[in-house]
Amino acid sequence: MAKIRSTELVGKSETELLLTLDGLKVELANLRVQKAAGSNRRGAKTHEARKNGAHVLTVINQTQKARLREFYSTKKYVPLDLRPKYTRAIRRRVTKAQTNMKTVCQIKQMRANPTCVFAVKA
Numbered sequence: 001m002a003k004i005r006s007t008e009l010v011g012k013s014e015t016e017l018l019l020t021l022d023g024l025k026v027e028l029a030n031l032r033v034q035k036a037a038g039s040n041r042r043g044a045k046t047h048e049a050r051k052n053g054a055h056v057l058t059v060i061n062q063t064q065k066a067r068l069r070e071f072y073s074t075k076k077y078v079p080l081d082l083r084p085k086y087t088r089a090i091r092r093r094v095t096k097a098q099t100n101m102k103t104v105c106q107i108k109q110m111r112a113n114p115t116c117v118f119a120v121k122a
Contacts, residue, residue, distance in 0.1 A: 004052040009059040017060050024053045 009017060028049040034040035065082070072078045102110075 004055050006055050006059055017056055021056045
């Protein structure tokens with residue numbers, strides 16, 4: 001079995017990917033049986049089959065997550081695993097809108113005492 005590249009898998013549909021994954025699982029099972037029987041000389045084939053399966057699963061998971069991100073992009077609430085990770089401190093940081101908020105008193109003071117603009121003679 002040749003090495004499967006992720007770029008080849010990206011264009012395929014989910015059903016095609018699942019079919020290839022099933023085929024790879026069967027092949028891996030056969031290789032394990034051969035190894036147990038003692039007729040398998042090359043362990044590289046087993047390694048390659050495992051890696052190919054991992055490639056297929058990775059592409060399936062990535063497409064699934066991308067679809068979920070697209071679905072929740074217009075929603076009010078987003079699942080925790082789709083939110084940006086950041087650090088704990090950054091997640092608890094005050095938002096830009098909250099920092100720019102002003103109290104009623106501050107607004108009244110700003111209206112009563114606007115900043116003076118001076119014209120400079122050239």
